[in-house]
Amino acid sequence: MNFGLTFEYSEEMSGVVHTNTAELFLVGQDASNMMGSPAGVCYPTTTAEVQEAVRWARAKGMTFIARGAGTGLAGGAIPTDGSLVICLTKMNNIRSIDVHKRTAWVEPGVLNADLSRRTARDGLHFAPDPSSQQSCTIGGNVANNSGGPHCLSEGVTSAHILALEVVLPSGDVCILDAESSLFDLRGAFIGSEGMFGIATAIEVRLVQNPPHISTMVVGFASVHEGAMAVSAIIAHGIIPSALEMMDAPITRAVEEYVHAGFPLDAAAMLIVEIDGLENSVLDGSRAVKDIVSRFGATSFQVAQSQGERALIWKGRKTAFGAIARIQPNYYLHDTVVPRKKLAEVLSQVSLIATEEHLQVMNVFHAGDGNLHPILMFDKRVDGVMDRVHRAGAEIVRVSLEAGGVLSGEHGIGLEKRDFMRWMFTENDLLFQQKLRSAFDPEGISNPHKVLPRGSGCSDMSSIPPGSWI
Amino acid sequence: MSFGSAVDDLQRQMAISDAVNIVGLNSTGASTVRDEGSVLKAPSGILSYEPDELMISVFAGTSISDINDELQGAKQRIPIPEWGTIGGAVATRRNGLRDSYHQTLPNNVLRCSVIAADGSLYQSGGQVVKNVSGFDLIKLLVGSWGLLGLIVEVTMRTEPIPQVSQWVQSAAPTAIAQVSDLYRPSVVTCFEGNMYVLLEGHEKDVQQQILQLDGFSLCEMPLTNNSPQLTNVNRSSQGVPHSIERAIRKEFDPGNKLNKSIASQRGLLT
Amino acid sequence: MSIDHSFFQLVQEEDLNTCVNCGLCLPHCPTYRVTGEDLYSPRGRINLIRSVKHGELSLTKEVVHALDTCIQCMGCEPACPSGVQYHAIISPAKAEMHSRWKWRDITLRCGLYVVTHMRSLRIFTLAVLLAQKLKMVPKKMPVPALSFRQPQFHLEDEDASKMEVLLFTGCVMDAWYRKVHIDTITLLEALGYSVKVSGDEYGCCGALHEHAGFADSAARMQKKIQRPQSNSMMVVNSAGCSASLKNTFAGSRTVLDINELLFRHITDLQRLLVRRTETVLIQEPCHLRHVQGISREVKELLEIAFTVAQLEDDGLCCGAGGSFSFSQPTMAQAVRDRKIEEIDRVIHSNSSKTIHYLASANPGCLSFLSGASIDVEIVHPVTLLAQSLISQNSTGGVQ
Ligand SMILES: Cc1cc2nc3c(=O)[nH]c(=O)nc-3n(C[C@H](O)[C@H](O)[C@H](O)COP(=O)(O)OP(=O)(O)OC[C@H]3O[C@@H](n4cnc5c(N)ncnc54)[C@H](O)[C@@H]3O)c2cc1C
């Protein structure tokens, strides 16, 4: 790497910006079904190098896009019209851990699970735990304001970020924290999907590992009963640390991979975890047991060891991947509905899939009403993509009709950009655009994402070609 | 989205005014700084409350004590000290003692509806507990001191009232070390040389935690006046972040209509 | 540029299709870990092979490099929830590249030939010197005294009541780590086995060649080895070789890695081993953990006699990878550096005790790691177990 050159000298940043077809092909993709068109990719290792890359792109009249591990599902990391991809995976140092204050400064390329692994000895962890946590970067978590099973009680990423060091689209670098401004710019930056600039260092809050944990796996004879039990648990005033649901097909697929002892005969299963101090865990799990049996639980197991618990979570967290055991492609949705509407919306989703002759599976964060219906298909089948998109749009529609929202954790990216009008008025979108403009007046940081095309909201320019394969 | 004639009227007034002072119950004193121009106040009243969803939607002018009275019946609460209006708490980022410890307020606001300087209505968030649809204007509005619009509606998370809430205090030098061994106390704060800790949860757990502490005594909630004063808000008004703030102000209130004196104190007149 | 549509036709569509691009394998890939680049990741490599095969991408030098730098450690395979059979994708792809450009790997072919065929002291020493130059083996490694005859192992008289096992002695293992063979025999005999050795008759198992993509030479070597009868057992103490032999004799349940066999006798060993005070850190060879799924066995065996410490890196590869450290020294050393950092972290963490040994059940890892500076003794777990036999420790023992 000869990043040492300042951008005035490095006309081509030769050797630093890679432009070979193979690499561009790969960084043009993430975990979504989309394909972008990058012009170059570079791997800075310091904040100054990120600045240099941004300035270089500006000088060239190019747009740029931050990339973490590329596990995003909404196409947030898909480069559009010749962006420079600034990949942050080489900025992966944990700069400091303050065990007493329970904070750490990390670089954006640190993998989510690596941080918790490093702080485990001190009894601490980083609370946001997306299912992709072993692979995704904390920078990506910040950009998408990611959630995870345990965000039900812990709150999503933004609740765990204290400060950000950011390279702005202007090329300036600054710290966004509680002291740096009256407005909470740190909060505004989180969830901005790389459109407000690039996070180059992140101060995170670390939380204490719970002294007691009870992890329960409950089987139900129908999805409906499982969903009703979820509402009842919340209504009872128990906030489990996690409350997840998996339907029968996904349970079977996962069980084949992890052998966690999931109930294979159940139509739906819940993973309910309660953690905290001893008596609240005891009482809480007792109450959960009562409630689920009222809703006709067909099986009830409690993890007996840390090993069993780990296996249950491994099963839950690798669930999406296990789908390929059934069909080669999947389209994973992410909408949120009020918890009391879970049962109703789930049955609508299954109707939608039947109508489009698609298989659907559900594995999701039931406790906060965050649905993840997964449509499975083989993209080599003629016309299947049309059916998948139609079904996807319908799922969004029924979720919104039930009083829900477009996305609970994966973000809008390219995927849901054109659905934004279904949820927001033109004026709502205008004010989102205003916020974007304050950070990025020229619209050069990750253009074309989030805000829909037309009426002055989106970045002016063409639609990314070949957004869908 | 319409909130009825009260809000429609406010929108009209906003649109025709050249200068607007936004007030709540003036519990912070911030809104006494009156300039010329009209005085606008969000309506009050509860819009919807769904105990089973742990969520309440209210007009922003509703007082926090009225909200908690409503929640009491379902053994729920919003953990914000009971003075002033919810709109005022949101606008000044007032969390009470929890503020320094857990950032509860920004994370508990789920939706805001706002009358912008031009009189139009905009909304961010939704009536669900998890949401990453679009940019997060809520985080920006929490602590915006009326500079980005008049908040007329707020949807909040509610929480079950814990079985037991107990404050304890100590002036012993070992207090800090002891407290850091506690498992997630609700509040830890230092005030006049004393350390105050709020323990909440299951009765037996709280008892055990108290036993675990040495040299602490039970006490009432410390009567600190930590209501946010603009003059106390220790935030920078220079540098790159400040220029972003100014850019935001310029976008949201190009005519410098809203809370002029606050804006000028913060160097946010554009 | 014209695109060659004829590449990778042997890679099956079904295998490529199970990859959904989720990226869950990324952190389990040592080359992605050290580069952070998609090009050097399992997801990337699968994607490249697929796209070249489908004619969407040409086989550029970057694609070739991406595939060449795959260590074939198979760390990605157990990590993949979709069940992608990565070996079924990479092996034919590599083999195809080698068969198309034979000249490209001429030095590697020669190197392998020397290491796995020439049993003369002269050439062997040369090989070691060469390897030392290439930092494959440590400078301080003593060149073991070699005998030209079959090793003079002390075999008891034929005893019909004793279960017979054939120890596969292999090539590198026999030449450089003969002590491990002796220790293996000591242990097996203590457990009541009668041990025979395969020696020159079988020669090398071809794992190194296969791994490097020389399928033709590997096949030639494998022919020399007889499929073990269903009533006999072949035991192998090199993880790379046991993995390879299991594959060669697919379906045969009579090829066993030594750790598997010993684990079957764990209760006997609890009786036969003394408790020692030292702490052992386990380095898990990829071919044991990822390919054969043998992991807790080694730990539980060592725990009989030692305090055991473990690395926290999910068994990421050390970079040795058969002849990988020879053919891709830059990547191999970067991967090894990461491993050493991880080892150092455990050695120097104040919470764990002093680490006395680093145990690895594969000759490749043993020698490659010995080439780096680590402040602990690097040994094969079998050696540690054999040293802990009561019979070896009490006075008047078999010493
Ligand atoms: C199997 C699977 C399970 C998943 N489960 C969850 C889940 O439970 N919850 C959840 O929330 N998500 C989940 N996701 C989605 C995804 O993993 C998360 O959104 C994750 O946070 C993305 O991180 P990344 O490093 O891969 O980012 P990328 O995909 O590389 O990028 C995502 C976005 O972040 C931007 N970005 C990346 N780094 C920076 C930076 N340093 N500064 C500014 N912008 C940046 C990019 O421009 C892009 O817009 C899952 C994905 C998969 C494949």
Ligand code: SF4
């Ligand atoms: S190989 Fe498996 S884990 Fe890796 S991207 Fe493909 S499906 Fe995901």
Ligand code: SF4
């Ligand atoms: S075999 Fe090893 S080096 Fe090759 S892609 Fe898989 S994990 Fe990476």
